[in-house]
Amino acid sequence: MKNLLVQKMKQAGFVLMMGMAFISCEKNPITLVLHNPIYPTGSQAVTYNAERVTDGSISDAKLYETVNTINNSGSITSTGTETLLQTWNSPSGDLSFTKPSGHGDNKLVTYRWVFTTPDQTKTFKVTYATRPYPVANIPAPVYVQGDPDDVFDLVFIPDTDVTSMNTFYTNCRGAIREAFFEEPHTQFWRRQYNFYINKEKGHATDYDHTETDGYHVAPxxxxxxxxxxxxxxxxxxxxxxxxxxxxxSTEMQNRGTIMHESGHAFYSLADEYSGGVHWQEEVLPNNWTTLAGAQAASTGYGSCKQSSDAVQIDDSGYHRLCVSNCQMGHYVSQTRPTGYDCPGQSRITYVVFDNASN
Ligand SMILES: [Zn+2]
Structure with a gap:
């Protein structure tokens, strides 16, 4: 499967066309579903939000919930029944529902939104654990949507320098909503991410001080x-x-930095600034070793890129097609995502498919 996929994906235009075809599949309104707090204690109230980020009408919306009990191996010891929490008829604006008294300890909660629009029915199903998560060494699921083999799994790890765990939890939710669900291309692929919170801490070091401070310390x-x-x-x-x-690593409050660094970790996107780390991926790269290579690749992104967009990344010996303000073009921390340009988008789409099919 992988070889066939790679072969197909090598036709860069194919990936772009496929991406565009999928983009046209989700009809308006685009809705983002999230819960707050992202990792509630067993006694904390939980609010379910469905936020509309584009116009468009919803004929009706339904919110369901299932509460399972787990043991310290993570096995379900008591299976809940799916319950309809609320129905909205022809709602306007954003939707929310609050479960006022929490779900109890050792719970795995799954909620399911069903939106019926004039054009389609959309379902979003999300699972989260209540805190504390009873399973030793395993990070708590806080926003899980898909089989870990098929989607990107991201574990949030608190640094030993974090003084308020509540601020850390708030920023984990912020990273989901204001980074992955905000940047247009990852928002489009938002079903392809699972998020977890780790109990054990790690420690990040500064890239410019690794000689004295060493490298990142894993939990x-x-x-x-x-x-x-x-x-x-x-x-x-x-x-x-x-x-x-x-x-x-990222400053916990910086949504652009997490998108840049996860661009490296998830999709093997290279830096697009001078003094960064450069390489050319075999399939759908965002760095090219030659100007001619970048120019030739420019035809693969429809009207987004032209041959004249190919430029050398200063004296690095590598070339890019992306605009300088692309997510991978930043040297310094960014509080907000600036967006992946077309070559980055095509590579993300390719890796999403590769991840889902292998
Ligand atoms: Zn970088």
């Missing part, structure tokens, strides 16, 4: 995190962030 349960394509140490102090394989 003690790192051996249990190999299922995750991304592990992000969320720190409080300002650092120059970097990634080592699937482990990377």
């Amino acid at each position: 003690s349960n790192n051996a249990y995190l190999s299922f995750a394509e991304g592990k992000v140490i969320m720190h409080q102090l300002d650092l120059r962030d970097y990634r080592m394989g699937s482990l990377f």
Whole structure:
């Protein structure tokens, strides 16, 4: 399967066309579903939100919930029944529903939104655990949608420098909503991400001070995190962030930085600024070793790119097609995502399919 897929994906135009075809599949309104707090204690109230980010009418919306009880192995010991929490008829604006008294300890909660629009019916199903999660060494699922083999799994790891765990939890939710669900291309692929919160802490170092400070320190349960394509140490102090394989760092409040570093970790996107790390991926790269290579690739992105967009990344010896403000073009921390340009988008779409089919 992989070889066939790669062969097909090598036709860069194919990927773009496919991406566009899928984009036309989701009809308006685009709705983002999220819960708050993202990792509630057993006694905390939980609010379910469905936020409309585009115009468009909803004929009716339904919200269901199932509450399962788990033991300290993570096995379900008591299966709940799916319950209809609320129905909305021809609602306007954003929707929300609050479960006022929490779900209890050792719970795995699944909620399911069903939106019927004039054009289609859309379902979103999300599972989260209540805190504390009883399973040793395993990160708590806080927003899980798909089979971990088929989607991107991101584990949020608190840095030892974090002084308020509540601020950390708030920023985990912020990273989902204001980074992955905000950047247009990852928002489009938002069903392809699972998010978890790790109890064990890690420690991030500054890329410019690794000689004295050493490299990122993974959490003690790192051996249990190999299922995750991304592990992000969320720190409080300002650092120059970097990634080592699937482990990377960000200031916990910076939504642009997490998109840049996860661009490396999830999709193997290279840096597009001078002084970064450069390489040319075999399939749908965003860096090219030659100007001619970048120029030739420019035809693969429809009207988005032209041959004249190919430029050398200063004196790096590598070339790019992306605009300088692309998500992978930033050297310094970014509070907000600036967006992946077309070559990055095509590569993300390719890796989404590769991940889902292997
Ligand atoms: Zn980078």
